[in-house]
Amino acid sequence: MAKAPVIAVVGSSSMDLTCYAEVLPQAGQTLYGNLFTTGFGGKGANQAVMAALAGANVYMVGSIGNDLFGTSLQENFKNQNVNSEYVKISSLPTGVAHIWVDSQGQNRILIVPGANHDFDENHAAQAIKLIPDLAIVIGQCEVPQSVTAAAFAVAKERGALTILNPAPYQELSSDLLAVTDWLIPNEIEFEEFVGSAPTALTLAQFRNGNQSIVTLGDKGAVLVSPQGDLTNISTNKVQAIDTTGAGDCFIGSFSYALGSGSDPENAAQFACRIASISVTRKGAQSSYPSAAEISTLS
Helix, strand or coil, rough: CCCCCCEEEEECCCEEEECCCCCCCCCCCCCCEEEEEEEEEEEHHHHHHHHHCCCCCEEEEEEEEECCHHHHHHHHHHCCCCCCCCEEEEEECCCCCCCCCCCCCEEEEEEECCCHHHHHHHHHHHHHHCCEEEEEEEEECCCCCCHHHHHHHHHHHHHCCCECCCCCCCCCHHHHCCCCCEEECHHHHHHHCCCCCHHEEEEHHHCCEEEEEEEHHHHHHEEECCCEEEEEECCCCCCCCCCCHHHHHHHHHHHHHCCCCCCCHHHHHHHHHHHHHHHCCCCHHHHHHCHHHHHHCC
16 A cells, blocks of 8 residues: 655644625625534645545644634644644634635635734744655645745755645745745636636746646646646536635645656546535535545545
């Protein structure tokens, strides 16, 4: 049996406060919703949990508050087999995400980062230096870019792959891009980067000389080689009820598959299959397929 890949996620941990409604309110409008839930989230934590469910040996590197939400997140990491020894306990409150989901499963999200912005380059770099047998380091944009860049730099020194999910969108520093092996935006983030929607030409020219994937929601994904060659990755057609956390599901499962020895195309196909399951269920981490379900797909 192949050894489980060791993956570190440098990123955010938050509590998700989610409202479901047929129609989302406009400015100044008050409407009734159908359901309110609390759940575990944060892009980093979502990706860590998904990679662990897929079978990776996962370490979370981040910061949470010394409060009820922080305690709950720590317990969740334990239950999901995610090592949290490098999660700092901050004097700031645990981050939260306020999420609205409409009847089509589309969401709007407002993030209050709190403790997620209270850890520094030293903390991240030291964690990445100490984690044994490291294969992959994942980052996003819900923690300071300088922190992710410091972690990625140490990862590169150790020979580990780095995967950046540039969400939520922000202009990326040259320091961070220089130590990023895989850049994986969704189609909205891609358009922010290049100024136009994904086309064969804009995709082929995106990040010339480097590896990328652009995720396209229900249209799957496009794998972009360093030479600009494009490979379309299809996804299963499903009835989506909540797309929250689907991108994180893709990142976590892709990273696991890549770290387990799959080539990029097969890893992306695996990730699309897993993500297509997640959108048929409510929530972020709560929507992810179990290890038992995943074993039937591998």
